[in-house]
Structures are given as structure tokens and as C-alpha cells.
Amino acid sequence: MGDHAAEPATAAFVAHRNLLFTVAYEMLGSAADAEDVVQETWLRWVDADREQVRDERAYLVRITTRQALNRLRTMKRRRESYVGPWLPEPLLTAPDVAEDVELAESMSMAMMLVLETLGPTERAVFVLRExxxxxxxxxxxxxxxxxxxVRQIAHRARKHVEARRPRNTVSPNAARTALDSFRRALVTGDVQGFLDVLAPEVVLMSDGGGIKQAAARPIVGADKVARFIVGGAAKFGVAVTGELTTLNGNPALVLRRDGELDGVLTVRVEDGLVTGLFFVRNPEKLTRVATGTPLSLR
Structure with a gap:
């Protein structure tokens, strides 16, 4: 492609790049894989006959979806050998993402894990439509x-998600309040402080990827979760701190041990209590918690 032809192609791609990344990330739950998909989309875009393209946005989303579907099928096989529970890669997001209720909900760890239970085509259809x-x-x-x-697949996927999505979720402010209570209990090692904010049936999932220590399977129950966290913090014998932030459009904690990044914690809060804890320690998944990732629904 000559320079003259490349300029409008580049401009169109750049105009929609954040959207394409968001589509790929929603389908894959991995920023690294989403970036690869966006790059593959660019390579196919520059080779396309743009005179035949009526709607640039639709064409680019179509390419991205196809590439993400191919990668999603490969990732499904790759995750079968993943060590311990797999959690999506968290992203530091700008305030406008948190203000977009639909986008923030769709990107929450809890919702992303629900999307993991869909088949590749079902997930693509649900994400694009809903x-x-x-x-x-x-x-x-x-x-x-x-x-x-597609209508039938969308109906099926919607019913599947509705049956599994979090119920009675609270406002971001209420979630932040619950997280702050959790943070104080973590810093002080106060078991009762945890029990006051954890729902009786709370579930903790931790992802170390075989690189960092993490629970091999989900931990269920407030008492077990509280003692696991307090015991884990005491085991290292160093100060644990938590900093409130916004990941995937939702309140979260960045955890540090003796000043060094140890992981990030996101929560599902229902009726004022924490019902789900998602702790990502795998360092390969923590590369985007310091610098914001621009996202877009349009």
C-alpha cells in the first residue's frame, strides 16, 4: 500500500482502535491476546480493498471478531493446562469507564468469569449484541x-448469562466502602473485621499461574476465607498494604508486600457484603495495573 492510500487506512484504524481492543478483550479476558488480535486486524485492514468497504467500523469489528474467535478456541485448550484457577487479566481504567454502567458491569471480574462459561461463538454473539x-x-x-x-444463539447466551450473573449488585460507592473495610482488616490482620464484611457464602479465587503461590481451588465460606487471608499475610512476615483503585471499571485494591506489588484484588458486592473475591497474583497479568488502558463501546 502506498503512502497516499495508507494515510486514510491508518486514520480509520486509529479512530476505532480503542473499540477494537475492547471487543477483543471482552471476548478473551486477556489484554496481551487482545493486543495481538488488534495487530492481526491491522495487518488484514491494510491489505483490504477499502473501495469495497461501506462501513469501516463494522468491517473492522468483523475482522477483530473473527481473529478473536480463532484465538479464543486456542486459548480454551491452553487454559486446560493452566496451574490453578484462571482469572481475567485486570486493567487500570479511566473514570469514564466506571461512569458507563453497562461497560463497567460487562468488564467486571465476576461478569468476565460468567462469559468464560459460554462457548466461543456464544460469547462472541453475546458480547457483540449485549x-x-x-x-x-x-x-x-x-x-x-x-x-x-444468531438470534437463537443470542437468546440462548442471554438466558445462560442471566442465570449466572451477580444479583442485587451495589453502587460503586458501596463497593468502595466494603473494599475499604476489607483493606483495614487486611492491614491489621483482624479476622473479625473480615467476618463483618464477608458474606457467609463468600468465594475466594486466586490466580498465581504457577508463578506465585495461590490457592489451588476456590475457597468457600467467610471463616475459611478470612483465616486464609490472615494466615497468608502473616506467613510472609512483611507489611501488607492496600491501595484503592479502579480496575475494569470497578473498585479494586492494589496489594503490596513491603512496598512491592504483590497482586490486585477485585470483589463482587451484593447487599453490602462481599460475596466474591478475585485475587490476581500472576505477575504476567499485572502489567496493566499501573498505566490506564483506553476503552470504548463506540
Whole structure:
């Protein structure tokens, strides 16, 4: 492609890049893989016959979806050999993401884990339709199905997600309040402080990826979770601190041991109590918690 032709192609791609990354991330739960998908989309975009492209945004989203689907099928096999529970890669996000209720909910750790229970095509259809409001005809072109088939898949996926998504979630301020109480209990090692903020049926999932120590399976129950956290903090014999931040559009904690980044903690809060804890320690997944990642639904 000559320089003259490349300029409008580059401008169109840059205009939609944040959207393309967001689509890929929502489908994959991995920023690193989402970046690879965006790069693959660019390579196909510069080779495309742009005179045949009626809608640049739709065309780019279609390429991204196809590339993400290919990668998602590969990742499913790769995760079968993952050490311990797998959690999505957390992203430091700007305040505007938290203010967009739909985007923040779709990107929460709890919701991303629900999306993990969908098949690749179901996930692509659900994400495009429910998160990005893409039309059935456009989705059909992206996933290689008929519009009628896409409608059926969307209905099935919606029912599946509705049956598993968090209920009675609270406002960001209430979630931040619960997190702050959790932070104080963590810093002081106060078991009762944890029990006051944890729901009786709370579930803790920790992801060390075989690199950092983490629970091999989810821990269930307030007492078990509280004692696991307090015991883990005491075991290292160094000061643990927690800093409130916003990850994936939701309140979260950045945890440090003796000043060094140890992991990030996000929560699901329902009726004022923490019902889910998601602790990411795998250092390969902590590269985007210091610098914000721009996202877009449009």
C-alpha cells in the first residue's frame, strides 16, 4: 500500500482502535491476546480493498471478531493446562469507564468469569449484541452464521448469562466502602473485621499461574476465607498494604508486600457484603495495573 492510500487506512484504524481492543478483550479476558488480535486486524485492514468497504467500523469489528474467535478456541485448550484457577487479566481504567454502567458491569471480574462459561461463538454473539449493540446481520457476517441462527444463539447466551450473573449488585460507592473495610482488616490482620464484611457464602479465587503461590481451588465460606487471608499475610512476615483503585471499571485494591506489588484484588458486592473475591497474583497479568488502558463501546 502506498503512502497516499495508507494515510486514510491508518486514520480509520486509529479512530476505532480503542473499540477494537475492547471487543477483543471482552471476548478473551486477556489484554496481551487482545493486543495481538488488534495487530492481526491491522495487518488484514491494510491489505483490504477499502473501495469495497461501506462501513469501516463494522468491517473492522468483523475482522477483530473473527481473529478473536480463532484465538479464543486456542486459548480454551491452553487454559486446560493452566496451574490453578484462571482469572481475567485486570486493567487500570479511566473514570469514564466506571461512569458507563453497562461497560463497567460487562468488564467486571465476576461478569468476565460468567462469559468464560459460554462457548466461543456464544460469547462472541453475546458480547457483540449485549455489550456493543451490534445488529444481528453484522454479527452473522462476523461469526459465519445466518441472522436467524444468531438470534437463537443470542437468546440462548442471554438466558445462560442471566442465570449466572451477580444479583442485587451495589453502587460503586458501596463497593468502595466494603473494599475499604476489607483493606483495614487486611492491614491489621483482624479476622473479625473480615467476618463483618464477608458474606457467609463468600468465594475466594486466586490466580498465581504457577508463578506465585495461590490457592489451588476456590475457597468457600467467610471463616475459611478470612483465616486464609490472615494466615497468608502473616506467613510472609512483611507489611501488607492496600491501595484503592479502579480496575475494569470497578473498585479494586492494589496489594503490596513491603512496598512491592504483590497482586490486585477485585470483589463482587451484593447487599453490602462481599460475596466474591478475585485475587490476581500472576505477575504476567499485572502489567496493566499501573498505566490506564483506553476503552470504548463506540
Amino acid at each position: 455489550v456493543f449493540d451490534v445488529g444481528y446481520e453484522e454479527i452473522a457476517e462476523a461469526v459465519g452464521k445466518t441472522p436467524d441462527a
